[in-house]
Amino acid sequence: MSLFEPGYPPPPAGPDPVPDPAFDPVVDPHRGPDRIQLRRTARRLRHRLLAVNAAVGLTALLLGPALGGTTATTVWGGWTVGMLLLAAQAATAVVSAVRYDRACTAQLDPRAAALAAALHREANALHREATGRARP
């Protein structure tokens, strides 16, 4: 068996996959609206962080060579067009990092904590139901 080949057979053909006995409904992330909302918020914040930095970074990287000698034109106090582009790239990284962390703290962390608590409660209840004892 090669490392490039799967070690177990591919899923059977058909419209629906065969239900897996190992499936645990407690950790199904698609079940509730809270989970979907949390996932969307996390994705939105992450994409915004990366998109802003990619846009500014690509602008600086592509505009520099495109402008050619114009990048060496002095704008103010020794600062040239090229240096300002690169400074904007660095400043964007810092500002977006700080804003991303703040946004996560405000929008993501409380929801994630609430969802984690709900998951723990569900898991405890299922464990107690199955074993009659509290989950360690």
Place this chain on the structure above:
Amino acid sequence: MTDTLLLADGGSALVTPLTSFLVVICIGFLLCLAAGMGNETVADYYAAERSLSATRNALALCGDFIPATALLTPIGSVALSGYDGMATTVSASVATVVLLALAQPLRNTGRLTLGSVLAARTAGRAARIAGAVVTVAVCLPLTVVQLVVAGDAIAYVVGYRTPGAALVCTVLSGLLITTFAVFGGMRGTSTIQAGKALLVLGVVVAVAAVAASALHWDLAALLTRASADRGGTGSFLAPGLHFGTGTTGRLDQFSLCLTLSLGASVLPPLLMRVGASAHGRAARRAVRHATVLTTLYYGVVVLLGLAAGGIVGVDAITADDPRGNSALLLLTDALSPRAGSGFLFTAVACAVFVTSLASVAGLVLAGAAALSHDLYAGTARVRAPRELPVAQGAVVLLGLLGILTAVLLRGWSILFLAAFATAVAASAILPALVYALFWPGFSRTGMLWTLYGSLACCLLLQTFSPTVSGQPYSLLPGTDFHWFPLQNIALVTVPAGFLLGWAGSRLRPPTPTERTAAARTETAVLTAVD
């Protein structure tokens, strides 16, 4: 270099680079021993029991983002290449942003190594083995590069600039660093990295302040002097000095920036450092602080590069080292009369030494974790207590292998090693992590295609690139079998890595078990509940 600073002159000054090194070694060893006393379990050794605070972790992360090459190379690059060097330096600084997007999800998985993160998505040992192979393929070349650069820098600082002395310095520093990593583990290397970050930041800011003071805090005058030997500000502050103004040169420059922005963000020591955070929020907060500190650092580095070009001169820098790696030391040496009796030079020498020490220790530890945690414990299913001695043995093994390779490659161009390792990180580790953390459709086949396919792609393109043959700076300058025009291959290999993962997952979609694992991973990524 001023005579009083040389070890060889046997001067009466108490504070010389050598005595400072000895003090630093003693302090570092004591810190590592003290930190390593608590290493009783594998979790201690690799993750410091996830007890590192956000502040300490941020400093350690900042230290991880500043390897010896990042302390020595960018300054020469800015001094010699002007705008191109600045663009490269800024690209390296924004790598932290990519890590910021990954930090909390990565820590929430509760896993330490690349192999273990990937293993959460699939059954069997293949993911762990592939993760370990890629991790070692990144860590070992970078260890060699750091050791060679550190050996050269230390030989320079102590005043013996012969190939033999550099070789001895490489071996001794390598052995010392390996010892530190064996005893200290993650807790010890974190302490050293945090201390190093403070020392390096303090030193570069101090040198920059002295240099700016020497030029009367006049940026325009600094730029004029820095560009005097490079055709004036018109060419020095325009793109093209490093790779040329042709299409190939521009693509190479773009590819280099891409390599640094993406590859430097997912190096294995950084992934382990994130995994050692107390929780996901602490990991995110640490990377945020590290972003601020690292950007500050690279901003000062640009200033130092310009100052080196202006005060030392491009001709003097290239005469000393054509790659410009000694620009910082030359600049500090030139500023020593202003800074007073060589104190600044000694501080820089210590910063270079500690930087080498901490960088190699982190790399060796990450590589050893892949060997012992993923290959040995992950596949052989051994008990945890037996994993600790194996982990320490793996550190020794990787350390010795790195030293041996560094000795064998002494005198050869090692540019291809640095380019290859960073490209593998950007092309294999980044796509695999992004897919494993965020894409439920990522299958075992896609994972293996990404990891092994990207590795093979990097190996092929790097072998047939100008870094190996066909140029004076190549590994084999006397032969020419290169057909790939770019020195930096990430422009091709990064899209290839993402494409391979997608194609493999489309060809063999995830099994029901893998879909369940994906759901579990997604829950863990969002809530840290496994």
